[in-house]
Amino acid sequence: MNQVDPEHEAELNRRRKSRNIAMGLVLAGFVVLFYAITIVRIGAQ
């Protein structure tokens, strides 16, 4: 079994974490946007 370089593992975790945060923020943004669109669309009817 290959040894995993600690520096590599730290960088891997850092990138995973930053990608997860970015993805979370994008999804949260879409949730807010779809909620606002729904309210506007319902209000227009």
Add this chain to the structure above:
Amino acid sequence: MVGLFKEQIMTSATLQQQLPADWRDFLALTKPGVMRLVIFTGLCGLLAAPGSINPVLGFTAVLCIAMGAGGSAVLNMWWEADIDAKMKRTANRPLPTGRIARRDARDFGIALSVAAVLIMGVAVNWLAAGILAIATVYYAVIYTMWLKPRTPQNIVIGGGAGAFPPMIGWVAVTNDITAMPILLFAIIFMWTPPHFWALALFVKSDYAKAGIPMLPVVAGEKVTRQQILLYSVILLPLTIAPWAIGGTSWLYGISAAVLSTVFLGFAVKVAFRERGDDDTMKPEKQLFAYSIVYLFVLFGVLVADRVLAAQGMIG
């Protein structure tokens, strides 16, 4: 023992490949610099259109235009990764350097493009969504995959893709295609060739190295300079046309006439010269720089004109 050691210690290149891509690399794939102009012209189309749109839906429309442009750009970079690797200007992009896997880029581009069209359709209107879908297919498939590597008129054809955003912004408000959004499309369509050919004249060697049939490479500088002048001549009456058909007031009409005459002046300087020894290509660089300012100011004045007219401050 040495073999085992080699297996255990990963090289930096292997590490680079095995690490997941950074979110900034995905953002870079969407060409944020190009997106700025797309967002601006799309927003101008939206603001200049007659009638009104709810701010939330207006924001959504512009977001979808940006997502569509971003998705197209990602698909463009996915398809052209090999070409990008050969050009100094593009060799450091995420795909040629291996920071992102090609399959990931393709999936990201498709997801972004499809989501943009669906959200536009559901939230705003399906006519705007349809034009956005056409713009995406036009840029990512017809231009990037088919015509760009085959014809020196690639810039003229590619300009069509960049011309869609103000039309989409306009249709997002009106849900109708009239002469004005078609004119806005035509203005950017005619503006693109002199803008990019000015750039191609001073980065000519890079395109030649990548095998892209850019006009200066295939037809020579003289023809390119003539074509720059031709499109700039057509651009002048075209930018005044919105005023001529009664779509704007004198404010836009006079501004467009002045801005386009200056544009033509720069184009004339480029058209009637030849490259000398140790040429700094100053007129070409000036035309390229002015063309960017020109488009921002022209569309900015269009919006100002329509906003002032809506408030009854001008006729």
